[in-house]
Amino acid sequence: MTKYAGFYDLPTAWNQIFWGIIVGMFYATFCDSSLFMPYVEYANNGDGAKIPHPISLLLLALMLSIAVHLLLRRERVRKGGSHPTSGWALGLAIGGMTAMVLIFRYIQLDDEIFSFKMVLTIAALAILTPRCEAMITAHQGYMMLNGKKWGAVIRSTAWRIALLTTIYYSIFDPFGWIFIGSMMMIVDSKIEDWIWASIPKPARRRLRRIWASNEREKRSKGTIGEEE
Numbered sequence: 001m002t003k004y005a006g007f008y009d010l011p012t013a014w015n016q017i018f019w020g021i022i023v024g025m026f027y028a029t030f031c032d033s034s035l036f037m038p039y040v041e042y043a044n045n046g047d048g049a050k051i052p053h054p055i056s057l058l059l060l061a062l063m064l065s066i067a068v069h070l071l072l073r074r075e076r077v078r079k080g081g082s083h084p085t086s087g088w089a090l091g092l093a094i095g096g097m098t099a100m101v102l103i104f105r106y107i108q109l110d111d112e113i114f115s116f117k118m119v120l121t122i123a124a125l126a127i128l129t130p131r132c133e134a135m136i137t138a139h140q141g142y143m144m145l146n147g148k149k150w151g152a153v154i155r156s157t158a159w160r161i162a163l164l165t166t167i168y169y170s171i172f173d174p175f176g177w178i179f180i181g182s183m184m185m186i187v188d189s190k191i192e193d194w195i196w197a198s199i200p201k202p203a204r205r206r207l208r209r210i211w212a213s214n215e216r217e218k219r220s221k222g223t224i225g226e227e228e
């Protein structure tokens with residue numbers, strides 16, 4: 001997003017962050033009470049504990065995907081075609097709220113005051129959760145921009161189920177973060193295409209000219225440095 005600063009609809013992106021905080025707060029709270037706490041009880045107590053119901057996971061992920069769909073089909077988003085950039089900002093806020101609730105709950109439940117696992121888990125939650133959710137929401141916006149509206153809802157629901165399940169597993173087994181990081185690195189190369197699609201064509205031409213001018217300046221400075 002920083003690379004394209006000034007060439008996409010920044011006010012709409014900030015507006016989506018506001019909505020993402022609100023939606024993310026409800027999503028994180030419901031996930032905590034309906035999914036994470038039963039999962040913790042089951043992981044700690046074994047067979048006697050209640051297992052989180054898969055239907056609850058499906059419904060929460062689906063409801064979030066539908067909420068994202070409704071926010072990204074608003075007039076101010078459709079008018080500028082800023083679905084991917086707005087989705088990225090929206091996802092960062094939702095993922096940030098999810099990470100905050102999980103970090104709070106993890107610190108509350110962990111018996112140790114300080115450990116390497118605690119530092120790793122908190123850092124992973126704070127860094128990976130918002131970015132992964134931003135990737136999912138930006139891709140949902142990209143699919144909406146290309147006319148695949150309800151297909152985007154179904155696909156993003158599946159990705160959110162996988163993400164939430166893997167995050168819960170990784171809290172108890174840190175090796176799970178390696179899987180999340182690997183998947184994130186695979187998808188990372190595609191994000192630029194999604195963001196580029198939401199930039200208006202006149203802005204793309206100006207941006208290309210700026211990049212070309214900056215590249216010529218770097219080459220000229222390099223040539224002068226070699227001559228000296």
